[in-house]
Amino acid sequence: MAFSAVTKRSRSIRAILFNARLFSNSTCRSRRFTTETSSSSSSSASNQTNLIKQLRERTSAPIKDVKAALMESNWDIEAAQTELRKRGKVLASKKYARTATEGLLALALSHTHNRAALIELNCETDFVARNDIFQHLALSLAKQALLVESGTQAQLGFGAGGFHVGPENLEELKLNLEHPKISGETTVHNAIVEVAAMMGENVKLRRGFVMSTSSNGVLSTYLHTSPQPGLGHMAGILTLEVEDGNSQLDALQRVGSELAMHIVAAKPLFLTKELVSSDALESEREILKSQAETSGKPQMAIEKMVEGRLRKYLEDVVLMEQKFVMNDTINVKTLLNSLSKEVGSPVKIGNFFRMEVGEGIQRLEELTASEPVTQAV
Template sequence: MAITAAQVKELRERTGAGMLDCKKALEANNGDIELAIDWLREKGISKAAKKSGRVAAEGLIFTLVSDDNKSGAILEFNSETDFVAKNDDFVNFGKKVIEIALKESVETVEELKAVTVDGKTVETMLTELIAKIGENMNIRRFTKLHASNDGLVVDYLHMGGKIGVLVNSKGEVNSENIEKLRGVAMHIAAMDPKFLDKSLVTPEDLEREEHVLRTQFEEEMKQTGKNLKPEVVENIIQGKLRKYYEENCLNQQKYVRDDKKVEDFLKPMTLVEFIRFKVGDGIEKKEEDFAAEVAAQIAGK
C-alpha cells in the first residue's frame, strides 16, 4: 500500500526515528503505525515509543476536590492558542465549569454542557465566550473519582495546568495522608504510568512487549555473534519484563522522592485508581508545510 507523508510524520514524532527508517517500517507493516513502532524497536532503531500521541491542542487542565476529599473532578478545556489559554475569561470559565462538573450528577461532556446555571446552559455560556474572544474553544473531556467511606481523593496540577492528576486511595482523611497522596499525584504527573499495578497489564500488552524484547535480543545476538543457552536467554527476557513492570506500573515504580516503590511508600494506604490528563493528548494539529517537506523527501528518496 502507498505510505503517506502524514503516516511517516506521525511515526517519526512518536519514535524519534529517521524519516527513511519510518518509511521502511511502515512499508514492512502495511502502514500499521503500532506494528511499525514494534518493528523499529525490534531493529534497535527506536528504544521507546510515545503512547499518548502528539500534543497539538492548547488549553488547560482544571481539577477540583470536595472539601471532605471524598470526590474529585478533572477537566480538559481547549483553545486554539496558548495566548487565549492565559486569558482571565478563559481561566475563570474553566474554573466555573469544573465546579459544576463536581457538583452536578453528570458523567459525560454532553450532560455537562446541558446543565443550566443562572438561566443559561454551559453550552450557551461557552458559545458566548467563543464569540467574545474570537477563537474556537472546546470542553474536551472530564472524569470524576469517588472515594469509599474509608478512602480519599486528592488532585495535583503541573506545569501551570498543562498536566492534571486525580488519585483515589483507601486510607484515613488526614493532613499527613493527603500530603503523601499528593506527592504520589506529582509522581504520576512526572512519570506517566500506564497501569495502576502489574496485575492490570493485559495479556495482549504483555505478549506484545515480550515479542518485541525477544526479537530485539535476537537482533543484538546476531550483531555481536553471541550464542547463549535458551535458559540464559529466558532469564534475560524475564528480567527485561520485570523492568517493564517497574517502568509502566504505578505501584511498582520507584517513588520520585524515595527509593521505595510507590505501593510501599504509601502504606498503610492503598491506591484504588488514578486519572492523568495532559493538554492535547491524542489531538494532532495540521502542519501542512512540514507534511509537504516530508512528502518531497519521500518522493525524492
C-alpha cells in the same frame, strides 16, 4: 458743482461702509455656523468612540467587528451586542473543525474534599489559554462536572469511585457564568460557543473525570504549571483507602499529596501488575523480542533479554512497582507498607488517574476514556 461732487462722494462712502457691514455680519454668521457644525461633529465622533470602547469591553470582540456592528445597528449598543453574538455563533461553528491542542485542565473539589472533578478545555493557542474569560469558563465547567452523577461506572472500566464525564454529559446543562463579560444563565454548549466567538479560536470541551472516596479515605490532587488555583496543564488525582477510620489523617494527606505529584511525574498506566492486560503484555513482548533478535545472540539468550526488559517495562508503567520520585531507594509499594505501619491500619490506593493537556490529540482526535488513565479494581 463742488457741492454735487461732495454729495456723490459721501454716498459712495456710505455704500462701501454698508456693504462692509453686510460682509462682516455674513462672515460672523458663517463662522458661527462652521464652529457649531464642527462642535456637533466632534461631539458625535466622541460618542461613537465611547460606544466602540464600551462594546469592546463588554464583548472582547475585535475593534473592526465592534465598529461594523455598531454602524449596522445605527449605533444602538444593545442591538450591536446582539448582532455580535449572532455573528460569533456562525464564526465559532466555522472554527470547530480546526485542531485545538492547547488549553487548560480545571479542577473542582467538593466542600468536604472527598469528591473531585477534572475537565480539559482546549483552544488553539497558549495566548487564549491565558485569557481571563477562558480560565473562568474552564473553572465553571469543572464545578458543573462535580455535580454530575453516573450509573455506568462499571461499563467504563472504573472502580466504584470514579467515572468519565464527556461533553455529552454536560453540554445541555444550565450554567450561570458570573463574569462581567459573559454573565447570565445559559447552557454549557452556548457558553463555549460564545467564548469561542470572543476569542476568535476553536474552543472545545474535550473530556472530564469525577472521582470520590469513602468516608475512611483521603482524596489527593496535584496540578502542575498552574496559572492560578484550580488550573494547570498536568494533573494527578488518587484516593487512599484505609480500614480504620480513626487513622492519622495528617499522614494520609501528606503521602497522598506526594503520590499525586508522583503520578504526574512518573506517568503510570496501571495500578498493579495483575491489572496489566494480556494484550498489552503480548504487544510489549513482541516489540522487545524484535529488538533483541537484532543482537544476533542465541535464542535462549534472547528469551532472557526479553524477560528482563519486560520486568523493567512493568517497573516503568505499574504504579505500585515504580520507584518513588521523592525517594528512589524505595518503590510505591514499600511506601504504602511504611504508611500502613505509621497509621496502624492497612492503606491501599483505591483509584488514580493522570491527565495532560492535548495528550494524544495529534495522534488520535478522540481518545477512549481508558487511554489516559487506568484505575484500580
